[in-house]
Amino acid sequence: SQELEQSPQSLIVQEGKNLTINCTSSKTLYGLYWYKQKYGEGLIFLMMLQKGGEEKSHEKITAKLDEKKQQSSLHITASQPSHAGIYLCGADLRGNKLVFGAGTILRVKS
Amino acid sequence: GAGVSQSPSNKVTEKGKDVELRCDPISGHTALYWYRQSLGQGLEFLIYFQGNSAPDKSGLPSDRFSAERTGGSVSTLTIQRTQQEDSAVYLCASSSWTGREETQYFGPGTRLLVL
Numbered sequence A: 001s002q003e004l005e006q007s008p009q010s011l012i013v014q015e016g017k018n019l020t021i022n023c024t025s026s027k028t029l030y031g032l033y034w035y036k037q038k039y040g041e042g043l044i045f046l047m048m049l050q051k052g053g054e055e056k057s058h059e060k061i062t063a064k065l066d067e068k069k070q071q072s073s074l075h076i077t078a079s080q081p082s083h084a085g086i087y088l089c090g091a092d093l094r095g096n097k098l099v100f101g102a103g104t105i106l107r108v109k110s
Numbered sequence B: 001g002a003g004v005s006q007s008p009s010n011k012v013t014e015k016g017k018d019v020e021l022r023c024d025p026i027s028g029h030t031a032l033y034w035y036r037q038s039l040g041q042g043l044e045f046l047i048y049f050q051g052n053s054a055p056d057k058s059g060l061p062s063d064r065f066s067a068e069r070t071g072g073s074v075s076t077l078t079i080q081r082t083q084q085e086d087s088a089v090y091l092c093a094s095s096s097w098t099g100r101e102e103t104q105y106f107g108p109g110t111r112l113l114v115l
Helices: none
Strands: A004-007 A010-014 A019-025 A032-037 A043-049 A055-058 A061-066 A071-076 A085-092 A098-100 A104-109 B005-007 B010-013 B019-024 B031-037 B043-050 B065-069 B075-079 B088-095 B104-106 B110-114
Touching: A004 A085, A010 A019, A019 A032, A019 A085, A019 A104, A032 A061, A032 A071, A043 A055, A043 A061, A043 B104, A071 A085, A098 B043, B005 B088, B010 B019, B019 B088, B019 B110, B031 B075, B043 B065, B043 B075, B075 B088
Parallel strands: A010 A104, B010 B110
Antiparallel strands: A004 A019, A019 A071, A032 A043, A032 A085, A055 A061, A061 A071, A085 A098, A085 A104, B005 B019, B019 B075, B031 B043, B031 B088, B065 B075, B088 B104, B088 B110
């Protein structure tokens, strides 16, 4: 079983719709990272959350960290085709290395 | 640009051959990581370098895998006697620990296909 579970595994949304991706850890989170991977490209850092209750936004993407639930959610408002890609959460579970979820494939239909 | 670069971008090799993958981290970053992303799976940690400390090799899947980092900068991941299950995207990341937080910046990856 994975230490980080992401859901859903894949998502198809109509352009303009909102969506949420979740990342749940089986262990205490010391830092939670969200990355986006476009097809054929490397990982792009989106944001990092460290404190419980912390919420960060970048353009139309907002991420929150629920420390008690050991969970983070990534919310995209008014999705655009440019949001399509694979979203990965990575967590610092202590050990100088990140553990990653399996990723969520997002497709946005025009 | 000043990001992490990797070479080659794609590599096709025959089973049993050795391959070398290169990573140029962001200048000044003291930490360097290698990860592997196999088809249908999440990212898998391989090895971590931090400054002059002994590397954390705990993620290397077998003794056919090795990595070195010369001069605290460029790193080379070597896979000896490649097997088909070694086919994956190999990602390198570098980071700078500020004392409060660390953000890893990833390279574009090397896509390795072992025939």
